[in-house]
Each structure stands twice: as C-alpha cells, then as structure tokens.
Amino acid sequence: MRSLRDVIRNSQLWRSVFRHAAPLDRRTRVAVILTNVFLHLHPVSISKHGLSLSYTWCMGGITFFLFVVEAVTGVLLMFYYRPTLEWAYADMMALRDVVSLGILRELHRWAAHAMVIAAMLHMYRVFLTGSYKPPREFNWVVGVLLLVLTLLLSFTGYLLPWDQLAIWAITVGSNMARAAPLVGFEGPGASWLTVDGIDLITSTSDARFGLLGERFVGEFTLNRFYVLHCVAIPLGAGLLMAIHFWRVRKDGGISGPL
Amino acid sequence: MQGHVSELENLAGVSGFLVGWYLIAALANGGAAVYWWRQRRAPGGAAGVQAWLPSLLWLAAAAGFLGLSAVALSGQPSALSLLSLPQPLRDAADRVLGPTLVMVGAVVLLVGFYFGRQFFVRSGVAWSVLNLALLGLGLSLTDPDFVAIVARPDNVPIVGLVFLLGFFTWLAARQAVRNDRRLARHEPPLEAVDQQRVLVWPDLVYIELICMVALMTLLLVWSILLKAPLEQPASTVQTPNPSKAPWYFLGLQELLMYFDPWMAGVVVPALIIFGLMVLPYLDVNAQGNGYYTIGERKFAYLAFQFGFLVLWIVPMLLGTFCRGPNWSFFGLYETWDVHKVEALNNVQLSERFWIDWLGRPLPAAPAGAAGWQQLCAVMLRESPGLVLLGVYLLVLPGALARYSRPIWALRNRQGRCRYWITLWLLLLMALLPLKMLCRWLFNMNYFVAIPEYFFNI
C-alpha cells in the first residue's frame, strides 16, 4: 500500500498538479501552502492558540464556508428559477415537488440563516477578544460592511419565492425608505425640496421608488432584487472578503497577546 | 395565522420529536456524569462527598430525562400533564410578560451576569442552566400556541441562535475570568502561554476540513427534516396580519412602536452601522488586545453587550416570538387573538406640559399667519421637548465629564472629539429604554411632535 501511495504521489501527473512531493517533512508541508492557490490564503504557520476552537470559534471560516455553500446551491437554483410574476412561485413549487433530491431550496435557505447567525457570532468573537484594536481597526470596518452585505443578501433573497411571506416582509422593510429624511416622500424635510412649487420628492421619485423600481413591490422589484441578489451583492461581498482575508494576513495573522 | 390545534393533536405531532429531544438530553447528562466523575481526581478537585455529588446529580437528571423520553414514547393522552408545564404557570407567565418587563429583565440579567460572572462561568452552574433550558423548552412544546410560533420553519434557526449566543457568551466569559485571575497574579493571559508556532498543513487545514464536513452534515440533516416555508402566492390585496420583516430586522420593526419610521428605519440603522465602524477608533484602551478579558475592559464590555444583546437580540426575539396581529404583544403560551387591543391613549410631551401642567391651550399661530409665524408657534409649542433633548445631547456629556471622576478620566484618555462621539452614541442608545420607560410610566408618545413636517422623536 505504502509503495502504491508513493508511486502515485511521485508520478508526473500528481506532481504537475500539486507541484510538490508528498507532504511528509517540514519543507514539503510548507510547500503545500505556498503552491496551492486555495490554501495560500493561509499563512504557512500560525501560533498555537490561533488554532484552538475556543479562541476563534472557527466562526469567520464557517461564515465563509456558508457563503460558498450559498454560491453553489444558488447557481443550482438559478437553473430552475425564473424571476417573473408568472413563473417565480410556480418554479418554487416545482423545486419542492418535481426536482429530484428536492432539498435545494432548503439547503439554500437554511445556510442563509446560518450565515447571518455565523457572521453575527464572528463579530461577537472579534469584539470579545479585542481583535479590532490596532493594527486591525480597518479590517473591523471591512467586517461591518460585510455584515451589512450579508443582511442585504438575505433580505433581497427573501423576496424571490414570491409568496405572501416574501412580498409582505419586503413591503414592511422597504416602507422605511419612504420615510427617509429628505429623500423619502413621507420623511422629514422632503416637503422643503421644491423647485418653483413643484415637489422634487414624490412617491414616484423617492428612495423607496429607487429601491423597488415602482411604487409598490411588484414585477420590477422582483427583477431588481433578483439582480441584486444573484449578481451585484455577491460580487461586492466577494470583493470585500478578498480584502478582509488579505488584511487578516497583512495585519499579522490571527490576533493574540502582544 | 395560527390554526386551532388541540393539545392532544399537538401532542401527536410533537411526541416523536420529544422522544429524541429528551433522549439526547439524557445522553448528554450521562456524559456529564462520567466527565465529572473523572474530574474528581483532577488536581485541586474537591474531596469526599463534594467529589461525587455532581456526578450523582447529573445521573439523576439523565434518569429524569430518560423517564420523560419514555413517557413521550408512550404518546398516551394521560401523559400530557406529565409532559407540560402546569396551566396556571403558563397563564401567569403570559400575564406578567410584556415588552417593558422583557427589556428591563434583559438589562438586569446582563448586569447580574456581569457582576456574578465568577459564579456563572462555573461548569456546574452553566450545565444546570442548560438543563433547565432543555427541560423548559421540552415542556413548552406540548403547548399548541407555543409550537405555533416557535416551530415555524423560519423561527427554528432563531431558537438555535438563542442557545448559541448563550453558549458563546458563557465560553468567552469563562476564558475572560480565567485570564483576569492570571492577570491579577501578574501572569500572562492563557493565549500567551503557548506561543509555539505550528504548520498550517496539516494542523489547521484538517481542522477546517472536519469543520466543513460537520457543518455540511448538519445542513443536510436540517434540510431533510425541515421544509422551507412556502405560503400562498403573493397577493397585493391581502395583507397578512401581522406582516413581519425578516427576523434580523425585527428589532428595528419593534422600534416602530416607539419611534417614527424615519428614526427606526433610517436614522437608527445608519447610526448602528456608523457606531460599529467607528468603534475601533473610539476604544483607546490598549489592553485586552488579542485575548479574552473582561476586567481590563469593563466599560467596553458592558457597552457592547448592552448594544448587541439588549438592543439588537432581545427586541428581535420579542418581535419574532411575542408580536401577533396588529403588532400586539402575546405571551409565549397565548393564542393569537386578532381582536386583542391594547389601550393606546398616549400623549405628547407638549400636551402634558401646556395643557396638564400650565393649564393653557397649546400655542398656535392665528389662522392665516405667515409661514415663519407658524414655524415659531410650532417651535414654542414643542419647546419643552426641544430643550430636554438639547440638554440631553449637548449639556449632559460636558456635565458628566465635569462632575464624574471616572468619566473625566475617560474624556482625558479619549480626547474631546472621541469623547463626544462616544457619549452621543451611548446616549442615543439609551434613548430607546428611556422612551420605553416614559411610555410605560407616563404614557408618553413623543418628546418632540411636529407632524407638520413629519418630524417626531
């Protein structure tokens, strides 16, 4: 057995893929991290307490893993789902009743809840270990933006099933924009924004209209939220995550006593 | 929204779950008994009766849970009373529970936990609390009204969140207490003891792999057991009552009880995001960087826990579990009754001031007055609230720094700019519980009420 493993690991094919010999000594183990595009997010070595689950709770990693689960199940869902008033709900039913292994929606929804929870807990951990203190202040700021994007991802996704739960939750949420100071037509100060007696901020030109694409949650809203949910916000979150991870490394790895 | 399910129908639905629930609790307690039995030989462990008492206790708990599991398995109608909380107890819980009590209770719990942390972080205490929570949830699940709200698919993760938050708050406090004891003896925190470096391959990469497999398993089991909700197709004419935002925004929706949408929906979220982002720049305490401690950052700990647990999590739970039709408050064991009305005879501060205290009508501009005259009249009418708010935000921070020694020290450490931003954020955070109290005690509606410009605070 032993020799078969060695043969495989020293074959031309294996070495062309992994660019190092079997990771049995310190040198090749370092090479594992340095030569692999996925693993090189990691440092080569870390201090022992950074390894312990009771310190980081692994929560940042879990949040990221859940994001990846969302991306994969999300792409699969996109194969079946059409974001139109005609089809959205029907496609939901089909996903439940017709598609084989019908737990795709479940996986996506529960992982989404879990991701929100994990991001909250990760922030909690970072606060409790004081890891936002210098030199990590800016990475905390990036983290706050990531939390906001995580919530927005979940919020925009909430509309897509196009059932009663969906549209009314989004209606309640987006009604707030109607009351935004200055830019919402029922917000304080909006009535002052007039030109020659014509109101600039009306129910068809205020912040909520911009969010929904119409005066009430409807067809354009569904399209808008679909694009935000499947393209715009994931791209933004992905970008911020890249910055976040890079900064974890540049700020000296997992925090620890100075 | 809630169907009327009888207790027996409900029992038939949940008994299978309860069998598993109590079985797991029994197993966990069995494990705890073994663990504590082994622990008795640990250095510094108790001797004599004290040494085996905990094991005996957890063994008894395990037996109790096993018994409950067996009762649930029998599924007999006569088992119902054994598996539920007594009805008078449930009624009493529903009667005393209310938004103000929940919020005040949360603050009391937080302060109690903070001062009693040496006690609460002990394993035995934590284990007892967990057992009580497992038992309480189990006994509540035979109540149809409780199940109707807690077992809604989207609410299940929130029940999980409660347990997770409890666990992690405990875990962090436990490590903090340990570290604080070491720091008091001038020893470095535990995180500093083992500064040896290890290679990421294989040590970290394998932990990550195991985490991923475990989590994926959990997600798969969860997805198979619990269906994602799909309600009636969207209808713009049928408004469900209550209409709730997604769960993580329910804290803000709860704020709508006390503040207008422009505050609850726009200003407060913006302030939360702003406050979180500037937090690292406001906290100038260099200690407690990279290890668990409470003693070295008491103020930061309390302020953050107040904001996170009391102002975000607790109102969110309230909105999720206790708000029913018309956003009325319902106890956990109460049937959602669409006709439940709560008396709303709230008054504005200006009405209290002018009419009740001075015995005059509200100041108003004469009919047909110019715009600026009307504005002046409104300002005069609302002057009590405006003055109060001005004192609260503009005078109080300065006065506090002047007359309180610890706060003066804080101001000196932070510098003027950081100090004022910190105080404003804290005072604005405190505005919510203050307003709740005023609502409760004086039926106060708005401190400043200018409906003319949609400006109410």
Ligand code: HEM
């Ligand atoms: C989508 C959300 C997020 C992802 C995927 C993510 C991921 C990670 C990961 C993998 C780490 C490495 C250490 C660990 O696992 O704990 C980390 C560290 C960190 N994160 Fe996040 N994070 C997210 C959100 C946040 C939020 C909401 C905050 C704070 C508001 C935050 C602040 C930080 C800071 C300051 C560090 C450095 C901590 C240290 O060195 O101990 N992150 N993040």
